[in-house]
Amino acid sequence: SSHLGLQGHPRNRSLGTSPVAKMSLYTLSEVEAFRAQVLLEEALKKLSFLTSISTSASVHGDELTQFMGDEISRIIQEQRDLERKYETLIAARGQLKGLCNKTKFVETQREIQDVAHRLKESNKSLCRNLKENPNVAGNLLKMQAERAQVQEWLEETKSELVEMSFNNLVSKVEAERREQERLSEVKKKERDATTTVKQLEAELQREHADNDRETKAANQEIKELKEELQKNKTISDIEYKFEEKKLRAKEQSLLRIHAQMEKLLNEEYESLRQAQAMEQTVHDRCHNFLEDRLHDLQAKKEQWQKDSDREVNEREVDLTLLGERRQQCLQDLKELEDKRNAEAEEHKAKEAEMRNAVLIERQRREQLQRMADAVLFLQEEGRKYMERIAARRAASKGKKGKKGKKK
Numbered sequence: 165s166s167h168l169g170l171q172g173h174p175r176n177r178s179l180g181t182s183p184v185a186k187m188s189l190y191t192l193s194e195v196e197a198f199r200a201q202v203l204l205e206e207a208l209k210k211l212s213f214l215t216s217i218s219t220s221a222s223v224h225g226d227e228l229t230q231f232m233g234d235e236i237s238r239i240i241q242e243q244r245d246l247e248r249k250y251e252t253l254i255a256a257r258g259q260l261k262g263l264c265n266k267t268k269f270v271e272t273q274r275e276i277q278d279v280a281h282r283l284k285e286s287n288k289s290l291c292r293n294l295k296e297n298p299n300v301a302g303n304l305l306k307m308q309a310e311r312a313q314v315q316e317w318l319e320e321t322k323s324e325l326v327e328m329s330f331n332n333l334v335s336k337v338e339a340e341r342r343e344q345e346r347l348s349e350v351k352k353k354e355r356d357a358t359t360t361v362k363q364l365e366a367e368l369q370r371e372h373a374d375n376d377r378e379t380k381a382a383n384q385e386i387k388e389l390k391e392e393l394q395k396n397k398t399i400s401d402i403e404y405k406f407e408e409k410k411l412r413a414k415e416q417s418l419l420r421i422h423a424q425m426e427k428l429l430n431e432e433y434e435s436l437r438q439a440q441a442m443e444q445t446v447h448d449r450c451h452n453f454l455e456d457r458l459h460d461l462q463a464k465k466e467q468w469q470k471d472s473d474r475e476v477n478e479r480e481v482d483l484t485l486l487g488e489r490r491q492q493c494l495q496d497l498k499e500l501e502d503k504r505n506a507e508a509e510e511h512k513a514k515e516a517e518m519r520n521a522v523l524i525e526r527q528r529r530e531q532l533q534r535m536a537d538a539v540l541f542l543q544e545e546g547r548k549y550m551e552r553i554a555a556r557r558a559a560s561k562g563k564k565g566k567k568g569k570k571k
Contacts, residue, residue, distance in 0.1 A: 239290045246283045253279060266382055273379060277372070 253276045260269040317336055 236290065236293050239286060239293065243283065243286045243290060246279055246286060250276065250279045250283060266386060270379060270382065273375060280368075280372075 253272055257269065257272045257276065260272060
């Protein structure tokens with residue numbers, strides 16, 4: 165824009181806010197537009213010359229780029245294999261728990277540390293190769309694409325300057341500026357992600373340190389257990405030798421006993437062999453007898469089957485008749501039960517009437533008994549009263565006699 169003289173233009177020094185002012189801001193005079201077209205044409209010629217030079221130079225770097233690309237691909241594949249192996253070892257370590265798995269746990273932990281170290285070295289090698297050997301072909305293609313884009317923009321601007329305006333160029337520059345701002349934001353997020361990765365690596369180092377401490381404690385415990393195991397082995401060897409001598413003596417005794425038992429068993433075997441021969445003879449005769457018996461029973465079975473089928477048919481007929489009789493008996497039973505219930509109700513009513521009559525008779529007898537007891541009580545009281553009267557009279561007569569004697 166300095167070549168075009170846009171900075172010193174009076175319209176550019178006084179920026180307005182209205183759309184009309186913005187449209188007038190990107191409008192040139194005929195002389196300014198012509199000067200800009202001449203400058204753009206010279207720039208396009210120089211860009212065309214640079215394009216022809218870069219095309220011939222890119223041919224010589226293809227072979228080196230291909231070789232370094234294969235090396236970087238190999239390092240990336242090796243790093244992926246190490247990452248998968250690291251994940252597998254971490255999962256295996258999580259399953260190894262308990263004292264019985266201490267040895268496998270230590271071996272797995274050692275392999276995890278080795279794979280982590282190799283993964284770190286592979287990452288460093290990949291970064292170093294990427295820095296020392298950038299993607300030349302990709303960079304050339306990107307540079308050619310950007311140069312073509314600049315040429316296109318300049319061609320369009322040159323065509324637009326015929327109308328003494330460059331609004332299209334300004335809009336494209338503004339869009340490119342926004343794209344650069346977005347790229348800066350992405351870079352910022354990438355830096356934040358890098359910081360997070362570093363924090364995670366520090367946390368991983370702390371985990372490794374904790375794991376080393378746990379490994380040392382486990383090794384110390386293993387050492388103590390080995391010493392205890394050695395002590396137990398010594399005691400076991402002593403006890404084993406004692407038990408061995410004891411068992412050898414017992415073995416000799418058992419051999420003598422077994423020799424005697426073997427002799428007895430041989431004699432018993434001979435006896436059993438003779439008994440077996442006799443048993444085989446008896447068995448053969450029994451087998452022949454049972455074969456004949458089986459044929460007879462088979463014939464009887466067939467006859468019994470026929471009789472059974474006949475009897476089953478007869479019993480089915482009887483069962484049908486019994487079912488009908490059962491239904492009739494059930495009907496009669498229901499009628500008799502109804503009759504019995506009615507008679508029971510009538511009997512209960514008569515019993516209730518008789519109980520009431522007995523209760524009334526009992527009350528009447530009790531009333532008569534109470535009346536008789538009252539009469540007897542009155543008679544007894546009357547006799548006592550008469551006796552008291554007689555006694556008083558006798559007492560009064562006695563007093564009168566005594567008085568006459570005194571006179």
